[in-house]
Amino acid sequence: MSIPDAPAVRLRGVTKDFGDGIRGLDEVDLDLAAGSVTVLLGLSGSGKSTLLRHLNGLHPPTSGTVEVLGQDLGSLAPGALREARESIGMIFQSFGLVGPMSVLENVCTGRLGSLRGPRMGLFMYPRAVRREALEHLDRVGLADRAHQRADTLSGGQQQRVAIARSLMQHPRLLLADEPVAALDPVSSAQIIALLMRLREEDGLTIVAALHQVELAISTADRIVGLRAGRVVLDRETSTMTAQDAARIYDSVATPTTGELEELTDMHPAQVRA
Ligand SMILES: Nc1ncnc2c1ncn2[C@@H]1O[C@H](COP(=O)(O)OP(=O)(O)OP(=O)(O)O)[C@@H](O)[C@H]1O
Ligand SMILES: [Mg+2]
Structure with missing residues (x-):
């Protein structure tokens, strides 16, 4: 049994360097409530898939900690990690059948x-x-x-x-990497409705990377926006519109600190320029 209110996912200072100066994730801090639905938004290359792969232990972080369902994945021996990964389902754009x-x-x-x-x-x-x-x-x-x-x-x-x-x-945690990117709007809506039903029935925590902002806003409890591996937006969907969320795509250039503050409602000291 999970402790009520214990987050299903807790990331602290997660950085992923792939070598050759490529940084996939940059000091990501994130707490996701058990039973919540979170959508990751961000341009191609912003780190959505990399983040999902950290959540199921496919990638170890270069630094920082990844706790999933109460376990620090980095501290687990290979057998225990395999067991932990059993509780984490993943679906992909390409289905993988x-x-x-x-x-x-x-x-x-x-x-x-x-x-x-x-x-x-x-x-x-x-x-x-x-x-x-x-x-x-x-x-x-x-x-x-x-x-x-x-x-x-x-x-x-x-x-x-x-x-x-x-x-x-x-699974207790279901990760979905662009699960509807290859589908028409009707099939997409059916898949999202199915995921929502499973969340209700099984108490699943869901984290999905999506590119459809309207769908993200209507589906998720929370939107996390990534840019160059950093969390630049982290808001409950009840407090935002699709236009707010779409601002994550506004500029390909790295935004100024002022723009980031506006996007994130973060305290300026928390936002790295
Ligand atoms: N195994 C890897 N080796 C080297 N670089 C990688 C690796 N995986 C990801 N990257 C780099 O990390 C960055 C983030 O990639 P990621 O695939 O997470 O982006 P994404 O947000 O999922 O993009 P998309 O929307 O296109 O799927 C990119 O610069 C990518 O090239
Ligand atoms: Mg991706």
């Missing part, structure tokens, strides 16, 4: 992290796993497609399969 594999088997692969040995073919999975996979497919409205090849589904359907696959991990 195995095309020639059936929909049901794709969903079963979501359990691979906690099963021993390789699995080739649906019937290598225990019956209970197959049954559970079917239940998750039913939740995303695709039980009738279980035995279809994954690459014959529409993009929106493939993303729903990817979500069902992530549910096999029983």
Whole structure:
């Protein structure tokens, strides 16, 4: 059981240097409440994917700490990190399904992290796993497609399969890297509605990188704007409009301290020029 009000995510001074002077994240501090939905906004290259990869332990920070669901990921031994990552689901713009594999088997692969040995073919999975996979497919409205090849589904359907696959991990934190970037507006809205339903039903904490500002404002509890790896906007959506959020894209040039203050409502001393 999580302690009420303990943040699901707590980042302190997280900096990521990729070498050759490339800084992916720059002194990021962030607390995200359990059960909240946060959207990351920012231009291409601003660090959204890099931040998400830190939240699931794919990238260790160069400095700073990443605590997820009460655990400091940097302090965990490899086995414990693998276990911690089991509670963190991730979906992507490109869905990441195995095309020639059936929909049901794709969903079963979501359990691979906690099963021993390789699995080739649906019937290598225990019956209970197959049954559970079917239940998750039913939740995303695709039980009738279980035995279809994954690459014959529409993009929106493939993303729903990817979500069902992530549910096999029983995640408490779901990360979504531009989950609707490849979809039409109707499919996008369906995917977002599905994510919101799962948040309600499972108490999931969701962090999603999105490029659609209107969708971000109507979906998220909170918007975090990134620019050159720095958090330059951090606001509850209830206090802002889509126009406010869109200002994150206003200028490609590094904004002045004054502009940043306006964007962020941060105290000037907190904003690095
Ligand atoms: N593995 C890596 N090695 C070197 N540089 C990297 C690596 N991953 C990311 N970067 C750099 O870090 C910066 C942030 O990249 P990131 O992919 O996080 O941006 P993004 O906000 O997700 O952009 P987009 O909207 O295009 O997906 C970029 O300058 C990128 O080139
Ligand atoms: Mg990205």
